[in-house]
Amino acid sequence: MQNSIKFVVILLATLLFLWLVWGFWPLGNTVSLFLSALAIVIAGVAWYWRFKQQQHSKILEKQVSTMLPPASYQQAIVLVCGQSEALFPNGLTHRETSQAWYVSITSPAMLLDVTQTVVETAPVQLGQLSVLFAVLPEQLVLQETLTQEMLNWRRAISESRSKAGVHLPFWVSLYLSPIQQTDPYAKYRHEERPWLTLLNHQREFQVEQNGSLVQPLSEWVQQFFTSEHQQLHTMLSFDYLLDWLQQVFTPQLTVEQAGVRKLVPSAWAIQFIPITSVENNSWQQFITRRTGLAPLTSTQNVPLLPLPDILLTRLHHDISLNRYERLMGAVGIICGLFLVGALSGSYHNNRQLVRHVGEDTARFIQLSDTPLAPKLVTYQQLQTDAVQLSHWQREGVPTGYSLALYQGSYLLPHLHVLLSSWAPPAPPAPVIVQEASEMVSLDSLSLFDVGQYTLKPSATKVLIDALIHIRAKSGWLIVVSGYTDNTGNPVNNQKLSLQRAESVRDWMIQTSDIAPSCFAVQGNGQANPIASNNTAEGRAKNRRVEIRLMPQVDACQASNE
Structure with a gap:
């Protein structure tokens, strides 16, 4: 349906342009034919391109239709990039919570395909869309691999925003095993574990649990941990995590790259939960360089990592027009351009008409009756002008002079007065004879x-x-x-x-x-x-x-x- 409407818009634009060329602009047949042929060729190429794009969209829709929610879905839709495999084990393509539909995006190309499918099949859902980047430091190994992957993701996210036509919210969720030897959050079920959140306008991480704001991290640590040793150990470990983010991860988002825009997360969500560590991972290397000690390795003991639903209501989507409203806006712009072009053409044609009649009138007034021939030729030209204007008054004004700019109705009475003020000298009296040779x-x-x-x-x-x-x-x-x-x-x-x-x-x-x-x-x-x-x-x-x-x-x- 969306592509059909675009085909109609292309046809409308072509027809209006042809109307301008032939109805309002006095360009001559050669130039008008050239512009008409050019417009038809451009419209044909655009039509063919839209047709190929439509065929490609149908193929994509078949491939990703099982991953996306139905078109009537009203909750948030989150495209999970980065290390999304850890959040979607056993080949899961999506997970649904009470507040959102999370889609596993395993590659930058897949992100573009899914965004394109939403644009073509359910454009009203663009206002529900956001991009979540999942980070598991204990499963990152090579810094070079991270750099290249982040560059590809940044490029794909930028292109996805262009395809969507809106600024899709970008946010980050990070999962890290508890730094203490014993898990201080073990008494909570994994879905009840506290989240450390930070919005881009906040200066300090907040601790949230069960969807409610608890308090700033510094105050929460003092209440949650009874011993000063645990408090100090927790805050020191969290400082190390912030240092890792600032030195290892965040630069991958913000460092200027040729042709790639920087990404600034609008929100962060961090949770300490047992994660299966890989050998010599990025987090382990960082801690070892800073302290000389290797952090404890762990094994994931939860079937599914929790999803950061707590931040969904605080993501800021663009307040922008939907797809159909933008399409109607494009139609309005096309019609507006046509109206401007038509008014310009009508103004030019009427200006030429006034100038032409004005020159004939001035010439007639300036000429004397001696010699008679130039005066008579000018008189006949004025007659021709009057006949043409009278014909237009009876039969209708030509399109190129219309749009309430026609000046002939003001010129015609003046021509009649001028023509009635002078008449050619009467010819000699005829001599009628009967014999013909x-x-x-x-x-x-x-x-x-x-x-x-x-x-x-x-x-x-x-x-x-x-x-x-x-x-x-x-x-x-x-x-x-x-x-x-x-x-x-x-x-x-x-x-x-x-x-x-x-x-x-x-x-x-x-x-x-x-x-x-x-x-x-x-x-x-x-x-x-x-x-x-x-x-x-x-x-x-x-x-x-x-x-x-x-x-x-x-x-x-x-x-x-």
Whole structure:
């Protein structure tokens, strides 16, 4: 389920990025295609990596599922590292007490696998997880072996914290045989033996028994031991143990190592209980160097070493978000980044729109009517801007200009006022003649959009072909006539046909060297159909622009001057 959600997050991030590229950022087709392909490749690699990780997680889950508690388990979960075999004899993989579930971790690699399994299968239990390092000085032999093992454990614990995403509490339990020849704690059952505990904010070890705080060690020794000799012997022996920790064990946790963080235990738990000693162990070597005497060897006489439940309630876990909350946070960040990118793109596009219309407006205001052509071109550009903004107002604003940043609604009224304040000079009065020498008929739909009189970009080729067949000459008038079908209002049809004829005439004047005096325009509307208006094919033929050469005395004299 967790991996499925991550797959959905990857897909969401990819789709939002593609939306940004194609909907909001004006990058051009080439750059947009490249970024889209790159995003899809990255998403595919991430998806494949998550899929392989999911397969690996399933294998790990099968291997360690018997060691971990069920997902509904509410108590503490303790991963026991170090010399954990002594706490889990006879192949035990876990031990359960009234307060916790202890898991035997026999290698650094196993610690990483178990942590990964908890992360993938029961992330809600991360707040119950801690790492306990078990130390038995009487079963440590070589200092070099201890150093290398501690380095590996430190690296594994650091990586486990990274996998878990939380700072897992790290604490230490130490087991040592009583230093006296006779066990002073023999009267207690092994689960009732006192614990010497120390939290990282305390200065002196405390003695706890049956889960209750008794008193500081110095006071407890005076009450527990009746003779001063026993008190002195106990405190001196405990000082030796602290020296061993400071000189032999603790440096293995805190000495700086390349690429490995130091470990500072948040709590210590020490218990004196008979432990089977190995020959020439680390504790024995240390005592011999300090005193010249060898400590007594012992044999473990308890079936299971007690577990330090007494400290569980005082371990400080990180107050952090659980796995699902962090996942939802990641989704929120992705959506937030998308929103920032979309707003940035929309802001840029609207800024460009305002600048473009502003430049057209300023150019139109600055130009005079003489010469007329530049003013007319700018006027037509303003018409194009107004048509586009009107279309967006009717049909909807493009995505790249939206998100409440669209400025076209403020620009359009200004354009309308500006366009209504000026009109091109009226062309010479047309001379209508009856006799025709040459005629070219053009389909209106190839020149104009439906109901429009602005020439389409694709009309240029059609008009050039027509211009080739029309040659201005003295004594002949070029008559441009517009026609429509009989659909719609006759008055509007007549006006539209005239506007279309004027558009064709204006284009020919701007494109060629023919003088304006060579032209006359007519708007015939739906009159003079050349086909039946009862069929779509006939109506299409009637929507036309005709260009004729008509004889006219004194016409087109400018072309010969």
